[in-house]
Amino acid sequence: MDWQGLLRWSMQYADGTRPSEFKQMDEETKQWLKDALSSIVVDDNEIMQKGAKILSELENGSPEECEQKEKAAELILQVIENLDMAKNMVKLGHFKHIIKCMIGSQYQSVRKICASIFMSAVQNNPPVQENALAEHALEGLCARINEETDLQLKEQYIACISGLVRGQYADARDKFIQMKGLDIINLLLVSGESPRIVKKCLLMLSDIIYNTRSKGNEGPTNECLNLGIFDTLNYLMNSQDSEIVEMTQWVLHNTETQCKN
Structure with missing residues (x-):
């Protein structure tokens, strides 16, 4: 496994979890944990x-x-x-x-x-x-x-x-977009590792498009076009999972883009 991304994150953002700042669990804390678990x-x-x-x-x-x-x-x-x-x-x-x-x-x-x-x-x-x-x-x-x-x-x-x-x-939504979050969503949709992942990504995509367009910001929608996300959505319309199809339709509804079956 490539841990470079996590290493960079840890080095950049960790402020209270470096080993030198930790203490081993004391006996009092262990006893409290036992008491709490004993109702x-x-x-x-x-x-x-x-x-x-x-x-x-x-x-x-x-x-x-x-x-x-x-x-x-x-x-x-x-x-x-x-x-x-x-x-x-x-x-x-x-x-x-x-x-x-x-x-x-x-x-x-x-x-x-x-x-x-x-x-x-x-x-x-x-x-x-x-x-x-x-x-x-x-x-x-x-x-x-x-x-x-x-x-x-x-x-x-x-x-x-x-x-x-x-x-x-x-x-948080704006930060995610700035961090190339739409690229992440597209890759996850294309890989289709599990129905749950696809559905969560469709929820995010629908929310991002709806909330940005409602404020007159077409940037994320245009980025979706450039990334080929709508091609991915057209492919998902043929899914055997009816919930995925319904959620895909909702994303397309929010973009006012007609899907070609």
Whole structure:
């Protein structure tokens, strides 16, 4: 696997996860984790704080540590569905640890759970989307999807990007476009690695075209033409997946482009 993109991301953006800045998990933290998992009443904010602390600590590669980080991430996932808790996570400075584990943890299982946390937190939540953008989550995710070999995790990363760039928070969408995001979408549509990836890309494409054209910006639509994305869409109209066909039709509707069957 080519790790150059991730290495560049880590060197450029990491500010609190370098090994020299980590501490090994202390016994008090280990005991708290056991208590929380034993259904002892624990405040949601405390779960966020302690869980983020565990995720931020130096990884030594041991099975025990992997299990502890999995459990900490799972506890955070249980409380993060509340939008206010997601905002609190940002205010308390914990979200950056989720992002860095999602992208850079050596434990695939931890990356998957943190990706689930990220998806839940950013969905239609502009303050959290803003923080994710400031923490360079978009750069890290784009680097990851080019190199990830685990299909399920790659699908999660694409879903994370989709949740970050879609909706009313225009800065993330604009940043994605500037980062050649339409090229990324086109490559993913052409490769067709899984129906889920195709559908997430169609959602992003439809959102980008609709929200930019509604503001009089034809640039992204013209870029789609130049990249041959509409040729790809015509091909997808022949898909055996009816949902993909329906979503493709919606993209074409947003572009006012007639598809030739």
